[in-house]
Amino acid sequence: MSKNEIIQIFQEKFGDQSPEVYTSPGRINLIGEHTDYNGSFVFPGAIDKGMTAAIRLNGTDKVNAYAIDLNENSSFGLNEEDAPSEGWAKYIFGVCREIIKRGGRVKGFDTVFSGDVPLGAGMSSSAALESVFAYALNEMLNLGIDKFELARIGQSTEHNYVGVKCGIMDQFASIFGKKGHLVRLDCKTMEHAYFPFDPKGYKLVLLDTAVKHELASSAYNKRRESCEHAAATIRKNHPEVEFLRDANMDMLDEVKNQISEEDYMRAKYVIEETQRVLDVSDALQQGDYETVGQKMYETHYGMSKLYEVSCEELDFLNDVAKENKVTGSRVMGGGFGGCTINLVKDELHDTFIADAISKFNEKFGHEPKVYEVVISDGARKL
Numbered sequence: 001m002s003k004n005e006i007i008q009i010f011q012e013k014f015g016d017q018s019p020e021v022y023t024s025p026g027r028i029n030l031i032g033e034h035t036d037y038n039g040s041f042v043f044p045g046a047i048d049k050g051m052t053a054a055i056r057l058n059g060t061d062k063v064n065a066y067a068i069d070l071n072e073n074s075s076f077g078l079n080e081e082d083a084p085s086e087g088w089a090k091y092i093f094g095v096c097r098e099i100i101k102r103g104g105r106v107k108g109f110d111t112v113f114s115g116d117v118p119l120g121a122g123m124s125s126s127a128a129l130e131s132v133f134a135y136a137l138n139e140m141l142n143l144g145i146d147k148f149e150l151a152r153i154g155q156s157t158e159h160n161y162v163g164v165k166c167g168i169m170d171q172f173a174s175i176f177g178k179k180g181h182l183v184r185l186d187c188k189t190m191e192h193a194y195f196p197f198d199p200k201g202y203k204l205v206l207l208d209t210a211v212k213h214e215l216a217s218s219a220y221n222k223r224r225e226s227c228e229h230a231a232a233t234i235r236k237n238h239p240e241v242e243f244l245r246d247a248n249m250d251m252l253d254e255v256k257n258q259i260s261e262e263d264y265m266r267a268k269y270v271i272e273e274t275q276r277v278l279d280v281s282d283a284l285q286q287g288d289y290e291t292v293g294q295k296m297y298e299t300h301y302g303m304s305k306l307y308e309v310s311c312e313e314l315d316f317l318n319d320v321a322k323e324n325k326v327t328g329s330r331v332m333g334g335g336f337g338g339c340t341i342n343l344v345k346d347e348l349h350d351t352f353i354a355d356a357i358s359k360f361n362e363k364f365g366h367e368p369k370v371y372e373v374v375i376s377d378g379a380r381k382l
């Protein structure tokens, strides 16, 4: 939805005033999945789909919000006991509360917002929603919060108001994204480096299974617990191991008999995935997309067989990618449904997409959605 359309809806709702308009994107992730909360590396980029909000301070201590896409309203105060009942409004409320907890003085505002990040596709629509409000309120209220803290405000919103113990990747990408670049982020030190991403001769395309499996957030939190338990057990012998990122396979094998088979598999995946991100960084610097693609397939295997966050539909799309000689393909994001991300040679692109759509449709009775990826800027005022 364009800036003017959003402003018009704002004015219909709240009277003829001039709001500020901000936008914040969703993200893709080339590689490094379920590594962020293990203190390891991720490799995301912001995309040209996001959440856009028109906002105006209203001189009260109440927030009046209208979700255009859902045609739903919510009004709430800014105290902890004022939590709204609408699921989507909890994200906005959470952002306000997390700013207040950090000493920021949030004031009441009117807002309307709309987004085009597909929901449940693993492209971080929720981080886009958190980031647009964190970013806008910081600017409009001159709070002086730095960009890392803005990302953490979104992450804490997930932890404390949504119930997902997520890492920092999605909010970081939404705030720090840069057109034409992926960012490699070290989630332990927050050091990050931008990598120009323009794979000549290849396309990056997402295939959305359009399935979202129930209990994804509790399964996600359970994965995190397994990793923390494995890291804590290793730490008894190796005090320097703060996160699984600091461990290696020898250390994990030392404690194999002290942890469950499941925790072992989860930790093995994370240790291997950490190495894969580093390998992909090297390969990217050499323009070696064949290696990038091979690592993506390895990640898919790990996420499917060791981390167990794939599903039948995603594995099926991964197999179709292999059959079509696609360079790299894997489940993207948290998993349990959502998208595969595919790195495919230009000349194979059209036949791959046609084949994936028809085979998927034949097997599951509906077509996957196709999104071409455009790497774009992070949160900003329009």
Ligand code: GLA
Binding pocket: 032, 033, 034, 035, 036, 037, 124, 166, 167, 168, 169, 170, 333, 334, 335
């Ligand atoms: C979700 C979380 C992220 C990250 C990914 C998996 O998107 O929000 O923090 O853990 O899953 O890589």
